[in-house]
Amino acid sequence: MEDAVDFHGHLCPMSYLGVRMGRLALKKLVRGRERGVRLIAVVEFQNCLADGIQYATGATFGKNTLFLRDCGKFAASFYDLATEKSMRIRVGNEVVEESLIFGTEGQEVKKLPPNDRKEAARRILEKGKEIAERFSKMSDEELFEVTQAPYFKPAEEPSLKHVVCEECGEIVLEEFIKEKDGKKVCIECESSPA
Template sequence: MEDFETLLKGSAMAHGHLCPGQVVGVRMAIEGCRLIGLDNPRELPQIKKLIVYVEMDRCATDAISFVTGVRLGRRSLKFVDNGIMAATFLNIETKRAFRIVSTENARHLAEKYAPEITDKREQQLVAYKRMSLQDLFSIEEVQVAINACDMPGPTRFKAVCQKCGQVVRDKREVMKNNQILCRPCALGTYYQAIMK
């Protein structure tokens, strides 16, 4: 794996700016990969061994994706909308997994790690680079039960919605009133069609 500063620079370029969340995400990804035994996750064959579950849609997620190479389109990046700055790194081959959570205490410790900086954002940016892993993160080994329909690779499971005819992939269909339905037909949509 490339060194921290190189990864941080690349991550900031991919994300569009450098921020404290980028520092946290890069450090989280480096440590997560180290813990599950991957030292070059963006390259074959390791890219096929990694799934990362992110629990927030913030800057750190872009950093994690950049460092590890995981992507939604590859089905190796899973989004769990918990609103927590956390990620779980799973080695599919060994089944080892670690959940890493950015501690809220880290914000309060920024002044201790970068007392020479008065601007809070800049102070966090520098402090998160210097901070010990123990102060920055809470880390626990976990088990992740992954269903075959959630594995990376080609689509293995397809169904057709009996209401609208839409093809539904990867076991995302819903059984309702003895019908196979897509989630929009069964549960409603996040959008409203505009009638013309």
């Protein structure tokens, strides 16, 4: 867990659960951490859970093996490209509720004046460690619900054909080029006033 803490920045309930979730997916689907492009993870909420999953599985946005389908749920689906096996793991409701206490209090600390944050943040991080420690004593079955996920095949990797935006001069992948006043422009330049 120490490396996962370094990766995420601190130990909190959701990053801990993400690591456990990722390890469970590997155990059931792949039987070990895969360095190549074999395991796909689709997270359903952009929060600390995703960092834990990324750390445990090695799935990344750069390898096109980590995807965000943000629907505000504390769950992720995992797909083994070699066997086409899949599963969805969600954090149990009671576990989510306990984790959200930490998250809510952490949000409140961010609202404090800078001089008051340090001690409050220390207390919150200590509470997060205590919650994660409690979770470490629980079984996977107590923490998660595992169900079958419909198989997901990622889209083909984008072509690397590119053009130079005629307004900003930056190189842009061809599929993201738009037309504006007869010029080939990037998405940002297309939406900016003339």
